Every structure is written in structure tokens, then in C-alpha cells.
Amino acid sequence: GQQLNQSPQSMFIQEGEDVSMNCTSSSIFNTWLWYKQDPGEGPVLLIALYKAGELTSNGRLTAQFGITRKDSFLNISASIPSDVGIYFCAGQPYATGNQFYFGTGTSLTVIP
Amino acid sequence: SQTIHQWPATLVQPVGSPLSLECTVEGTSNPNLYWYRQAAGRGLQLLFYSVGIGQISSEVPQNLSASRPQDRQFILSSKKLLLSDSGFYLCAWRGPRYSPLHFGNGTRLTVT
Numbered sequence: 450g451q452q453l454n455q456s457p458q459s460m461f462i463q464e465g466e467d468v469s470m471n472c473t474s475s476s477i478f479n480t481w482l483w484y485k486q487d488p489g490e491g492p493v494l495l496i497a498l499y500k501a502g503e504l505t506s507n508g509r510l511t512a513q514f515g516i517t518r519k520d521s522f523l524n525i526s527a528s529i530p531s532d533v534g535i536y537f538c539a540g541q542p543y544a545t546g547n548q549f550y551f552g553t554g555t556s557l558t559v560i561p
Numbered sequence: 562s563q564t565i566h567q568w569p570a571t572l573v574q575p576v577g578s579p580l581s582l583e584c585t586v587e588g589t590s591n592p593n594l595y596w597y598r599q600a601a602g603r604g605l606q607l608l609f610y611s612v613g614i615g616q617i618s619s620e621v622p623q624n625l626s627a628s629r630p631q632d633r634q635f636i637l638s639s640k641k642l643l644l645s646d647s648g649f650y651l652c653a654w655r656g657p658r659y660s661p662l663h664f665g666n667g668t669r670l671t672v673t
Contacts, residue, residue: 491653547593551605553603
């Protein structure tokens with residue numbers, strides 16, 4: 450399957466700081482998704498992107514579909530303790546149509 | 562609204578025993594269905610996906626199989642479990658094109 454490179458692997462930040470993470474692929478994607486997963490639970494959808502250049506916000510979260518269609522970015526502003534968790538990007542390759550592949554995740558720790 | 566049910570939540574099985582995990586979706590018709598495995602809390606690996614009854618696509622060769630006997634039912638099976646089959650199994654569904662994946666709460670499988 451496809452390999453998505455997600456970075457950073459982990460982040461330790463102070464409450465109130467902003468967070469940025471990104472995901473890159475080796476091929477063109479037509480959909481980028483961002484999820485948050487808490488321990489022992491399934492991933493929960495944060496933001497969905499369907500168009501190159503699209504910038505979408507969900508509260509303090511903002512994600513962008515890269516112009517090259519090979520990358521995506523997620524920003525979290527003014528982090529709070531409940532932002533703790535693992536964040537995953539996921540993408541749907543343009544060539545295949547039905548599969549969704551996931552990045553390796555970014556573990557976020559927020560220090561109060 | 563649509564909901565996805567996955568059971569059991571946890572399962573401990575001996576090596577060599579069979580496996581059957583079930584996933585059902587409510588509130589939608591003709592969904593795409595997916596099985597993912599997550600090891601050590603990171604990196605979701607796509608195992609199988611289905612675009613319709615009886616239509617199964619396998620992503621990786623393995624000790625597992627999947628079936629879709631009804632439109633909104635997806636089953637993950639094994640005839641003989643291996644230690645390496647331990648992990649967190651997640652079922653997901655997707656609606657029409659340009660819609661995101663939605664996950665169930667997962668099954669924690671431990672093979673002993």
C-alpha cells in the first residue's frame with residue numbers, strides 16, 4: 450500500500466502554544482483527512498479536504514490540502530490539555546479511488 | 562444519522578483458534594466498508610475493503626479473510642490465529658464519493 454510520511458512523530462508543548470504537523474505522499478491524492486485518536490478508541494474525524502489548495506477550519510484546528518496534491522498540513526492554535534492524543538492524516542490516492550492510507554501518527558502531549 | 566457497531570470490544574484467543582469479528586453500519590445504504598489493523602497504538606494498516614455485497618479486496622497477504630454477506634455487514638475471520646494477529650482492529654465505512662471514513666470503536670485482540 451501507499452506510504453504516508455507524517456511528521457513530527459511526537460510533540461511536547463506548553464498549553465497555549467500553536468501546533469503544526471504535516472503529511473506527505475509519493476503520489477497524488479484526491480482526498481486528505483485528519484483524525485484524532487484517544488487511547489482505546491477509534492479515530493475521530495477532524496477535517497476533510499477534497500480540493501487542492503483548500504483551507505478548512507474546525508474551531509481551533511485548520512488544515513490545508515497542498516497545491517501539489519501530495520501533502521497536507523494541520524495546525525492547532527492555542528493548545529489546551531484536551532488536545533492530547535494521536536493525530537493521523539489519511540489520504541485517498543487519485544489513481545485507485547477506494548483505498549485510504551494512513552500516516553504513522555503524531556503523538557501530542559500538552560503540558561499545563 | 563449513521564452509526565457503526567463493532568464487536569466484541571476485547572477478545573483474548575489462544576493461538577490456533579478461529580476468529581470472527583463483526584461490523585455493522587446503520588442509517589446508510591451501499592457503503593464502502595473497511596477493515597484496518599493498528600499495532601502498538603500507531604499506524605493504521607488497511608487489510609480489506611469492500612464496495613458491495615460479496616466484493617472483497619485484500620491489501621496484504623495474511624492469515625485473515627473478510628466477507629460481506631449483507632449490504633451493511635462486514636466480517637473479519639481467521640481459521641487459525643497466530644501470535645502476530647494480535648492488535649487493535651478497526652472497522653470503517655464511507656458513503657458516496659468525496660465523503661470521509663468513519664470508524665467504529667475497535668476490537669482489541671490478544672492472541673496468547
